[in-house]
Amino acid sequence: MNNIEERPSWNEYFMEITHIVATRSTCLRRKVGAVLVKDKNILATGYNGTPSGLRHCSETGCLRQKLNIPSGQQHEICRGLHAEQNAIIQAAKHGVNIAGSTLYCTDSPCAICAKMVLSASIQTIYYAIGYPDSLAIEMLEEGRVALIQMDRR
Numbered sequence: 001m002n003n004i005e006e007r008p009s010w011n012e013y014f015m016e017i018t019h020i021v022a023t024r025s026t027c028l029r030r031k032v033g034a035v036l037v038k039d040k041n042i043l044a045t046g047y048n049g050t051p052s053g054l055r056h057c058s059e060t061g062c063l064r065q066k067l068n069i070p071s072g073q074q075h076e077i078c079r080g081l082h083a084e085q086n087a088i089i090q091a092a093k094h095g096v097n098i099a100g101s102t103l104y105c106t107d108s109p110c111a112i113c114a115k116m117v118l119s120a121s122i123q124t125i126y127y128a129i130g131y132p133d134s135l136a137i138e139m140l141e142e143g144r145v146a147l148i149q150m151d152r153r
Helices: 010-022 083-093 111-119 134-142
Strands: 033-038 041-047 102-107 124-129 146-149
Touching: 010 033, 010 041, 010 083, 010 102, 010 124, 033 083, 041 083, 083 102, 083 111, 111 134, 134 146
Parallel strands: 102 124, 124 146
Antiparallel strands: 033 041, 033 102
């Protein structure tokens, strides 16, 4: 890149990184990546998949898929964690304060992740693809978390 105009904006840069993080996903249904950022610094990343030490869904199969459960329903029977959850857990595991941070995610959060975002005091969420969960949007709006959809560059 020779021209400064070709450089991505900070938001485009971090959003593009979410798509790279998503390539690590072990979920059979959806590949999701998340990046927590504060002051233009990456604090933690996460992708959706099983907790550390457990067999991946590629080995065990997807119970939600076997039972034909639609997206956004009965998360409790899934072996995996969502990308947002894994990013928040990684920050906690390493003692990183994420209050006031921005979450970049390939998909908008579900209600469970929205509750975690609110409790972690994350202020803004940039996402590429909407997720079918109106409760999540309602809670984020009530909690005054900015939810901004971005196109992939």
